[in-house]
Amino acid sequence: xxxxxxxxxxxxxxxxxSLFLVASGLTVIFGVTRIVNFAHGSLYMMGAYLxxxxxxxxxxxxxxxWGGVLVAALIVGVIGVLIEVxxxxxxxxxxxxxxxxxxxxxxxxxxxxxxxxxxxxxxxGPRAPGLRGAVEILGVRFPLYxxxxxxxxxxxxxxxxxxxxxTRWGTTVRAATADREMVGALGVNQRMLFTTVFFLGSVLAxxxxxxxxxxxSVNLQMDLAIIAEAxxxxxxxxxxxxxxxxxAALLLGQLQAFGILIFPKITLVLAFLVMAVVLVVxxxxxxxxxxxxxxxxxxxxxxxxxxxxxxxYLGFAALALAVLVPPFMGEFALIVFxxxxxxxLFAASLHFIMGPGGMASFGxxxxxxxxxxxxALLAKHFxxxxxxxxxAAPLMAGFAGVVFGWFCVRLSGVYAAMLxxxxxxxxxxxxxxxxxxxxxxxxxxxxxxxxxxxxxxVYYYLALVxxxxxxxxxxxxxxxxxxxxxxxxxDSPLRAEAIGMDGFRIRWVAFIFAAIAAGxxxxxxxxxxxxxxxxxxxxxxxxxxxxxxxxxxxxxxxxPIVGALAYTWIHEQLMRSFDxxxxxxGSVIVALVLFFPQGLVGAAQRLTERxx
Amino acid sequence: xxxxxxxxxxYGRAHILQGVTLAARQGEVVALLGRNGxxxxxxxxxxMGMVRPxxxxxxxxxxxxxxxxxxxxxxxxxxxxxEERRIFTELTVMENLDVGRRPPxxxxxxxxxxxxxxxxxxxxxxxxxxxxxxSGGEQQMLTIGRTLMGNPRLILLDEPSEGLAxxxxxxxxxxxxxxxxxxxxxxxxEQNLHFARxxxxxxxxxxxxxxxxxxxxxxxxxxxxxxxxxxxx
Ligand SMILES: Nc1ncnc2c1ncn2[C@@H]1O[C@H](COP(=O)(O)OP(=O)(O)OP(=O)(O)O)[C@@H](O)[C@H]1O
Ligand SMILES: [Mg+2]
Numbered sequence: 001x002x003x004x005x006x007x008x009x010x011x012x013x014x015x016x017x018s019l020f021l022v023a024s025g026l027t028v029i030f031g032v033t034r035i036v037n038f039a040h041g042s043l044y045m046m047g048a049y050l051x052x053x054x055x056x057x058x059x060x061x062x063x064x065x066w067g068g069v070l071v072a073a074l075i076v077g078v079i080g081v082l083i084e085v086x087x088x089x090x091x092x093x094x095x096x097x098x099x100x101x102x103x104x105x106x107x108x109x110x111x112x113x114x115x116x117x118x119x120x121x122x123x124x125g126p127r128a129p130g131l132r133g134a135v136e137i138l139g140v141r142f143p144l145y146x147x148x149x150x151x152x153x154x155x156x157x158x159x160x161x162x163x164x165x166x167t168r169w170g171t172t173v174r175a176a177t178a179d180r181e182m183v184g185a186l187g188v189n190q191r192m193l194f195t196t197v198f199f200l201g202s203v204l205a206x207x208x209x210x211x212x213x214x215x216x217s218v219n220l221q222m223d224l225a226i227i228a229e230a231x232x233x234x235x236x237x238x239x240x241x242x243x244x245x246x247x248a249a250l251l252l253g254q255l256q257a258f259g260i261l262i263f264p265k266i267t268l269v270l271a272f273l274v275m276a277v278v279l280v281v282x283x284x285x286x287x288x289x290x291x292x293x294x295x296x297x298x299x300x301x302x303x304x305x306x307x308x309x310x311x312x313y314l315g316f317a318a319l320a321l322a323v324l325v326p327p328f329m330g331e332f333a334l335i336v337f338x339x340x341x342x343x344x345l346f347a348a349s350l351h352f353i354m355g356p357g358g359m360a361s362f363g364x365x366x367x368x369x370x371x372x373x374x375x376a377l378l379a380k381h382f383x384x385x386x387x388x389x390x391x392a393a394p395l396m397a398g399f400a401g402v403v404f405g406w407f408c409v410r411l412s413g414v415y416a417a418m419l420x421x422x423x424x425x426x427x428x429x430x431x432x433x434x435x436x437x438x439x440x441x442x443x444x445x446x447x448x449x450x451x452x453x454x455x456x457x458v459y460y461y462l463a464l465v466x467x468x469x470x471x472x473x474x475x476x477x478x479x480x481x482x483x484x485x486x487x488x489x490x491d492s493p494l495r496a497e498a499i500g501m502d503g504f505r506i507r508w509v510a511f512i513f514a515a516i517a518a519g520x521x522x523x524x525x526x527x528x529x530x531x532x533x534x535x536x537x538x539x540x541x542x543x544x545x546x547x548x549x550x551x552x553x554x555x556x557x558x559x560p561i562v563g564a565l566a567y568t569w570i571h572e573q574l575m576r577s578f579d580x581x582x583x584x585x586g587s588v589i590v591a592l593v594l595f596f597p598q599g600l601v602g603a604a605q606r607l608t609e610r611x612x
Numbered sequence: 613x614x615x616x617x618x619x620x621x622x623y624g625r626a627h628i629l630q631g632v633t634l635a636a637r638q639g640e641v642v643a644l645l646g647r648n649g650x651x652x653x654x655x656x657x658x659x660m661g662m663v664r665p666x667x668x669x670x671x672x673x674x675x676x677x678x679x680x681x682x683x684x685x686x687x688x689x690x691x692x693x694x695e696e697r698r699i700f701t702e703l704t705v706m707e708n709l710d711v712g713r714r715p716p717x718x719x720x721x722x723x724x725x726x727x728x729x730x731x732x733x734x735x736x737x738x739x740x741x742x743x744x745x746x747s748g749g750e751q752q753m754l755t756i757g758r759t760l761m762g763n764p765r766l767i768l769l770d771e772p773s774e775g776l777a778x779x780x781x782x783x784x785x786x787x788x789x790x791x792x793x794x795x796x797x798x799x800x801x802e803q804n805l806h807f808a809r810x811x812x813x814x815x816x817x818x819x820x821x822x823x824x825x826x827x828x829x830x831x832x833x834x835x836x837x838x839x840x841x842x843x844x845x
Contacts, residue, residue, distance in 0.1 A: 168710055175700040175711045182698040185660055186712045187686035187762050 003138045008257045010137070014146040016253025017153030018215075021208030022226055023233040023245040024160060025201035031177035031240030032197045035088055036096070036414045038103035041227030042110035043202050047076045047209025048218040049118050052125050055213065065129050069213070073206035080202020084195055090594055092194075096414050097360045101550060102593035104543055107223060108586030114220060116580070125213035145214050152211065156204070157246050164242070173197060177240055224539055228425040231418045232271050236278050238288020239414070247286055272426045276407050279419065283411060311558055319468065326460055334456040338463045338528050340568045342521045345467035347548035347560035347567075349517035352474050355554045356483050357510045358490030359409060360417040363424025364545045366404070367397040367515040369537030370427060371522025376444040376532040377437070386450040390466075390523045397519020398512055400427070405511030409504060424542055431534040443533035447526050463524045470517050471561070477513065478557060486510050544571075551592065553603070613638045613797050614659075614690075614766055619668035619678075621658045621821075628654045630821035631668070634799075636766065641788065641798040643808040643829070645843060646818035652801035653695050655818065656768045659799075660692045661685045672766065689717065691764030695771045695801075697755040701744030705735055708743050708754055712761035720763055721794075728757035731787055749780035756787070766797040773807040785810040805843065809833065817842045 026040045054068035083106055091099055131148050134141040164170035176183040176193055184190050209222070233252055237244025252271055259270045284290050326337055350364045374396030375389030384392070404423040408416055431438045438444065453459045477483050488496040489503040496503055526532045535541065544567070552563025570588070574581040596603055614636045621629035628651050636642045644652050657663040659670050661682040670678045677685050686692070700708050709725050716722035729736030732753040738746065743754060752772060759767055769788070773781045781804075788798060788811045802808040808815065809829045817825040817832070819842045825832070832838060 168713075171703065171707045171710050175703055175707075178700050178702060179698055181662065181682070182694065182700075183711065184682040185662060185686055185692045185694075186758065187683050187714045188711070189683050 003140045005258075006138060007140050007142055008261060009254065010142060010150065011146060012253040012255075012257030013153075013250070014149040014253075015256060016249040017149045017151075017156075018208045018212055019226075019229060019233055019253060020153045020246050020249035021156060021204050021211070023230045023237070023249055024156065024242055025204035025208075026230050027234045027237065027240055027242060027245045028160075028173075028204075029198055029201035030234070030414075032173055032180065033088065033092065033194050034096075035092070035099050035103070036231075036418065037088075037201075038100055038227060039083060039106035039110065040103075040201070040205050040230060041223035041225070042107050043076050043080055043205035044209040044226050045114065045218075045220070045223040046079060046110065047072050047206030048212050048222060049114055049123070049209075050075050050206070051210035051213050052118075052123050052218050055125055060126070060129070062129050065126070069207070069210040072210045073203045076206025076209070077199045077203035080198050080205075081195055083202075084198040087590060087594070088198070089191065089194070094593065097354075097362075097417065097546070098550070098593050100360075100362060100414070100417060101543070101546055102590055104539075105586040105589030105593065107227075108582040108589065110586075111220060111223065112580045112583035112586070118218075120220065122217035122219045124217050127214045131214075149211065149215075153246065153249070157242065160242055169196070228422065228539075229271070232275050232422055234285075235415060235418050235422070236275050236285055238282075238285025240289075241285065241287040244285055244287030269426055269430065272422055275419070275422060279407065279411065279415070283415070315558070315561075322464060322468075326457060331456050334460050335528070336568075336572060338456070338460045339525075340565060341460070341463045341467040342525050342528065343544075343548060343568045344561050344564040345471050345524075346518055346521040346545055347552070347564040348471040348474050349514045349521065350545045351549045351552075351554065351557075351560035352478070352517065353507075353510055353514045354549055355557070355559075356478050356486045356490065357507055357514075358487075359507060359511070360413065361408070361420040361514075361542075362417040362546065363420035363422070363427075363539075363542050364514070364518060365537045365539075365541035366420075366424035366427040367401060367518035368522040368525070368541065368545070369424075369431070369532075369534075370400045371397040371519030372526035372532040372536050373431060373438065373444075373522075374519065375523040375526045376447045379447045380439075380444050381437075386448075386453060386527055389447070389527065390520075393523025393526070394516040394519035397522060398516040401512040401515025401519075405508050405515065409507040409511050421539070421542070424537055424539065428534050428537040428539075431537060438534070441534065443531050445531045447532060448530050449527045453527075459528065463528065466520060466524060470520050474513070474517060475557060482506070482509075547589065547592075551596075613640075613673060614799065615669070615671040616655075616659060617669045617671070619655070619658055619670065620666045621654055621663050622666050623654075623663075628821050629658060629665070629668075632658075632818070632821065632823055634816045634823055634826075636797050636799055638797055639792065639795050640814065641792050641800060641812045643812035643815045644799060644801040644818060645803070645805070645808060645815050645832075646801075647843065648803070650818045650842075651821045652818055653770055654821075656692065656770050656799070656801060659685075659768060660690065662692075686762060686764075687714065689763075689765040691759035691762050691767040693755050693759050693767060693769045693772065695774065697751045699743035699746070699751045699754055699758075702742060704740050704742055705746075705754060706739045708758050709761050712758035714762040716763040717765065720765075723760045723763050725761075728760060731760075731790060732757060749776050749784075752776060752780075752784065753787075760791075764796070766799065767791075769798060769800045771801050771803065773802065773804045781807055782810075803843075805833075805839075 051072035058064035237248035371393035378384035548563040552559030619632040
């Protein structure tokens with residue numbers, strides 16, 4: 001018994017090491033550049049793939065293996081520098097969400113590039129020369145390579161400590177982490193500093209990936225799997241804190257090692273619980289500090305103009321088209337129209353917390369997906385009819401909104417974005433791992449509408465009525481006193497509190513509203529498709545919602561509607577005509593972030609304003 | 613050495629600097645005076661490139677620096693000592709000074725830690741102390757020392773006397789006079805007339821983003837009308 005615990009603890013330490021390598025790079029990059037690099041997981045994956053290529057190509061033996069691992073890490077460093085110079089350098093001043101989104105574009109691009117180069121199958125690497133065997137610890141055999149990994153973590157931490165405390169470059173980096181503008185005024189070229197920091201962080205990620213080679217197969221899911229964990233580690237440890245990342249990696253490694261013994265299905269849920277507790281007790285993580293934003297100029301968003309006659313006219317025209325045209329359309333077009341109606345509501349629900357609420361959510365798909373699962377689970381286990389399912393969907397999503405929202409609305413900026421992402425990952429992994437109930441990867445099939453709603457046209461009208469209705473309700477709330485209070489809390493939290501508004505409560509309620517609305521969309525989606533899958537809650541779907549909102553423009557009320565229309569259409573076209581749609585979509589995202597930070601509607605408004 | 617001409621700056625839509633024109637000759641200490649919110653700090657940040665001027669010129673030793681980035685302006689030889697001091701609180705005194713270090717210009721005696729400690733002896737006694745655990749006066753000395761480590765030819769000192777005890781203020785004045793003797797040019801923003809008089813050769817009075825008056829400190833002290841109009845709160 002004790003021996004087993006020891007072995008579990010040791011494997012936990014070994015996983016902690018690789019996690020720390022990745023998280024340390026992420027946290028160092030964030031500390032200086034204030035960018036949360038979603039593509040960090042992609043760098044890790046690149047490290048694994050590149051080392052596979054190098055190690056299998058090079059002659060066997062120590063030089064071939066270790067040389068391959070190191071060279072792979074260095075190449076990843078160069079790739080990181082390219083990403084920094086070509087993309088990030090141009091968006092350092094953009095809102096956090098745009099940065100997160102831009103780097104997510106890179107994730108998509110890297111996925112397709114990796115698919116093109118290495119193919120879809122899992123790749124197995126050779127084992128490390130000299131570390132192939134196992135040692136006996138209290139009579140249990142334990143792989144040598146795992147012992148080696150256990151040592152890597154503290155060694156890298158020590159080297160990084162020396163680098164940051166015993167070199168001038170390191171001192172400058174620490175200074176820039178505290179106040180990068182001041183460092184610039186002292187004559188330090190921030191660009192060079194950022195690029196070198198990015199190189200270091202990328203090398204660490206690449207090394208983390210390369211060192212996984214003897215442990216597990218290399219595949220295309222590595223990037224998002226590790227980034228979610230790395231986010232959790234960095235948030236628990238405190239953004240920008242290396243020792244914090246180390247502590248948190250140890251904690252998470254142990255949690256997962258022992259969690260497997262206790263709750264084999266829900267190891268991620270444990271990690272999340274710890275994160276939630278840490279964030280409530282210490283909102284900036286174990287060893288983190290509140291960000292030094294005192295010097296950043298705060299820009300107050302302009303108020304929403306009420307709809308101009310033109311916009312109103314366009315809105316009515318669109319609605320009239322949506323009502324009048326479908327009877328003359330074929331089945332396929334009806335399916336697309338239904339989906340668009342649902343996506344409009346999904347986007348509007350996210351916009352509700354992002355625009356007026358000023359809260360970034362990177363995991364809004366959780367509520368959409370929970371709505372879908374709420375309906376599907378009732379249908380599967382209790383043979384519930386559609387009417388009941390559509391009622392359960394917003395309930396389930398709203399309940400999650402109550403719980404998750406209570407945590408998320410306490411935080412702001414990237415912390416909130418990462419926490420929402422983590423919650424979505426939890427929801428996703430629960431759906432994915434709890435096979436008995438959710439069917440796991442196979443999803444739940446046979447979620448059909450009631451007989452009266454079976455015809456595609458009828459179902460379309462049902463979806464249209466519900467989606468337009470709820471979207472209008474959300475709009476009403478934006479212009480009601482509640483919406484004003486929400487925006488007041490966003491623009492000047494201190495003043496809002498001073499006049500007696502409970503900002504926390506208002507944001508919480510907004511979060512719950514948004515979750516409920518997303519749940520309605522999710523429920524409708526489930527019956528439209530006849531099935532639900534864990535992907536409904538996966539990161540890409542959260543990003544879909546973000547893209548719709550950002551494409552339309554956060555600071556306009558009609559933005560999410562235009563964004564949903566444009567995005568669903570583009571997406572449909574892409575999926576149909578391109579195999580490499582990720583590559584294409586990723587490039588579109590990057591372009592959007594670089595050239596249209598105001599979104600389509602925002603850009604149109606700018607244009608009309610300039611004409612005046 | 614420094615000629616600022618017709619400098620305009622905005623924060624968002626607020627038009628803060630509305631054509632500031634001023635100059636400092638080599639080795640001169642010029643005081644920039646004005647009430648709270650007159651735009652003194654903004655003038656300095658605009659010279660430094662930390663606020664991007666929307667119009668105007670900043671000529672330094674013959675080069676126009678307007679629109680350049682702060683690090684380039686620092687490397688051209690302008691040092692900036694911010695009003696909020698902005699010490700790196702996690703870093704020790706020695707490390708703070710190290711971040712400021714830049715190669716000396718030809719013919720200049722390079723600043724070293726020891727030279728900073730000679731100017732501010734109390735800093736020498738706390739080399740390993742983190743910046744966050746120093747008094748306001750010590751932080752003020754450190755922030756000046758950190759800027760000097762960059763071997764500037766001109767320094768912008770934003771309200772160095774703010775919040776300091778009278779004894780420390782006097783020591784600060786001595787230090788500035790010592791820097792002046794070494795040939796350093798200083799542009800000093802102040803609200804404390806008494807302090808400005810101790811160290812400055814000339815004064816420029818700023819009000820609502822424009823220079824309204826210029827002259828010697830003696831002339832200013834004698835001119836009650838100007839004092840009333842632009843300086844007394
Ligand atoms: N980051 C900022 N964003 C918006 N407005 C600002 C900002 N910083 C300063 N201002 C405004 O610009 C004006 C000039 O400010 P500035 O700090 O230059 O004045 P100052 O003369 O240095 O005053 P003080 O004596 O208080 O330091 C003030 O009205 C101030 O409110
Ligand atoms: Mg000031």
